[in-house]
Amino acid sequence: MSGVWIISEKRRQSLELLNIGRQLADKMGTHAAALLYHDREHAEDCVSHGADEVMLLPPLAGEEPAESRIPAIAEEAKKGDPDLILLSATPRGKNMAALLAARLNVGLVSSCTQIDYDEGSKTLVMERLAYGGAAVQKVVCSARPAMATIPPRTYETAMPKSGRQGNIRELPSPSSSAIKVIERKVKAKEAKDISEARVVVCVGRGMEKEEDLTIARQLAEAVSGSIGCTRPIAEELHWLPEELCIGLSGIQVKPDLYLGIGVSGQVQHVTGIRNAKVIAAVNKDENAPIFKASDFGIVGDLYDVVPKLISELKK
Amino acid sequence: MPTVIACFKWVIDEAYIRRGPSGDLDFSSVDYKIGEYDRNAIEEAVRLKEASGAKAIAVTVGMPEAAKGVKDALSRGIDEAYFIADSSFGNLDSSQTALILTEVIRSRIEHYDVILCGEGSSDLYAQQVGPRLAEQLGIPCISFVQKLSLAKDQLVAERRVDEGIEVITAPLPALVTVLPDINVPRIPGVKDTLMAGKKPTAKIIKDDLPPLSEPLVRTISLTSSRMERSCERFGTDAAEIARFVGSLRKKGVIG
Ligand SMILES: Cc1cc2nc3c(=O)[nH]c(=O)nc-3n(C[C@H](O)[C@H](O)[C@H](O)COP(=O)(O)OP(=O)(O)OC[C@H]3O[C@@H](n4cnc5c(N)ncnc54)[C@H](O)[C@@H]3O)c2cc1C
Numbered sequence: 001m002s003g004v005w006i007i008s009e010k011r012r013q014s015l016e017l018l019n020i021g022r023q024l025a026d027k028m029g030t031h032a033a034a035l036l037y038h039d040r041e042h043a044e045d046c047v048s049h050g051a052d053e054v055m056l057l058p059p060l061a062g063e064e065p066a067e068s069r070i071p072a073i074a075e076e077a078k079k080g081d082p083d084l085i086l087l088s089a090t091p092r093g094k095n096m097a098a099l100l101a102a103r104l105n106v107g108l109v110s111s112c113t114q115i116d117y118d119e120g121s122k123t124l125v126m127e128r129l130a131y132g133g134a135a136v137q138k139v140v141c142s143a144r145p146a147m148a149t150i151p152p153r154t155y156e157t158a159m160p161k162s163g164r165q166g167n168i169r170e171l172p173s174p175s176s177s178a179i180k181v182i183e184r185k186v187k188a189k190e191a192k193d194i195s196e197a198r199v200v201v202c203v204g205r206g207m208e209k210e211e212d213l214t215i216a217r218q219l220a221e222a223v224s225g226s227i228g229c230t231r232p233i234a235e236e237l238h239w240l241p242e243e244l245c246i247g248l249s250g251i252q253v254k255p256d257l258y259l260g261i262g263v264s265g266q267v268q269h270v271t272g273i274r275n276a277k278v279i280a281a282v283n284k285d286e287n288a289p290i291f292k293a294s295d296f297g298i299v300g301d302l303y304d305v306v307p308k309l310i311s312e313l314k315k
Numbered sequence: 316m317p318t319v320i321a322c323f324k325w326v327i328d329e330a331y332i333r334r335g336p337s338g339d340l341d342f343s344s345v346d347y348k349i350g351e352y353d354r355n356a357i358e359e360a361v362r363l364k365e366a367s368g369a370k371a372i373a374v375t376v377g378m379p380e381a382a383k384g385v386k387d388a389l390s391r392g393i394d395e396a397y398f399i400a401d402s403s404f405g406n407l408d409s410s411q412t413a414l415i416l417t418e419v420i421r422s423r424i425e426h427y428d429v430i431l432c433g434e435g436s437s438d439l440y441a442q443q444v445g446p447r448l449a450e451q452l453g454i455p456c457i458s459f460v461q462k463l464s465l466a467k468d469q470l471v472a473e474r475r476v477d478e479g480i481e482v483i484t485a486p487l488p489a490l491v492t493v494l495p496d497i498n499v500p501r502i503p504g505v506k507d508t509l510m511a512g513k514k515p516t517a518k519i520i521k522d523d524l525p526p527l528s529e530p531l532v533r534t535i536s537l538t539s540s541r542m543e544r545s546c547e548r549f550g551t552d553a554a555e556i557a558r559f560v561g562s563l564r565k566k567g568v569i570g
Contacts, residue, residue, distance in 0.1 A: 131439075137536075292544070298551060298555070308551070
């Protein structure tokens, strides 16, 4: 047996994984299979988007965590012996992938940004970032199946084709996990997706108070842009939602203009803006690393500079 | 008295890595540090110790030079350390590191309640040592935790998942990987550094361990990804602000 498997619980992510999964399966001369969490309608969807087979995991009891699916998935993987298993690099996807890789005792390439199949040597060569984004690491997995997590939006969603046929089957019920979920707190609202924004104004820790976000918003408005932020703003201060965190552990953006205010420009952040056409920054420290990564930089206090920028932009 | 173990990695400080002439990585002027998020793991171990009278142990696998990191960990409030060192331990993959940690924790630390790891190392950020270690030890793993407390024979953790937060209970012993917002790592003072030298460290060498497993992920190349930008500087007076906005307009990136 063989095949390329994708494991996903969200529609969009499964279609993204199917895109690259199907391409690789074709190159490798094998089939593509999707392992989904109990959604029949979604299963048909995956078939029309390229899955030859869909395996459905039955629903979980209320306090069971996603992890209780690991034993069933691992059993199925041992039987099916896939060449490659792909998951999304979201918090849950990364956790499930690591536990599954540990259970199967195989390699896992985390936050993989590119996968190529070398037909000569019949190996999968994968790329990821290392050293906070300062380096590109090329790796191969030495055990079967190879595994990788792929950041959301690395690939477009697969194109549907009518008339595709696929086999849909149910997997055994999940087992019971030692850990229990006693409460679920759902995020109040999903933040606007900025991965396709044309202009991004990024707020860093140089911002002193949460109320001061107003001036960042005014600046964003003046350049018709969206607000993004660094990791400390989202995860330590919680001033903005995590979806707006740009960088290695957040999202990649590729705007025409990135304008950082009070952002130091550590490599983990800058790696998320490398595809911006123009990078500009305001920082009061002339030695801040952001200036080495910028096309245009203003050395100055953001509280002085931003209002001036807004009025100049309005002219 | 509970025992809490914090695992950490002594890593290259990525801020000092330069781009070599042919796009290679220039490590010639690098410095080292305890991985960013491993500092949160150490701090959480010390915080649990202060809250419940636990013993806090640190464990690291690395090159002999990581001795500095062991001292750093001890100066941050850890009581004792296990230092597994060999000059060939600079490029282990996560599965190898997890197996070495498993071996040492199993054979040398009789009793433990919680193992803490950072959510990922600052250098390779594969985010796998924690889950692999838990799997090898046969204990539950709770990843991406931003709040943690210990009750009698279980822990309660708030972990980040795709939709928000899940509050989890797990029987002890358990392994937890922590996010940066779980705490603010303390900065050791002179006295802490002096005290660190007096705390016990068990040194373990390669010969004390079973033969090393093969890596499951092999690195075939590492190249610099640093980008070149024009780095033009502007001042803050009216003329400079106008020139800055003009430059953006000229590039056609704003209306
Ligand atoms: C494994 C790993 C993954 C990470 N992933 C990410 C990630 O995805 N995204 C991310 O952003 N970070 C990430 N980080 C953290 C990253 O290393 C930096 O710590 C972070 O980006 C710094 O955020 P900052 O620039 O907002 O804050 P700081 O580094 O504190 O910088 C604040 C800047 O504001 C300037 N400033 C202060 N006051 C003013 C003022 N009045 N006017 C103008 N300038 C002012 C200061 O000079 C300083 O340069 C990661 C770290 C690790 C180890």
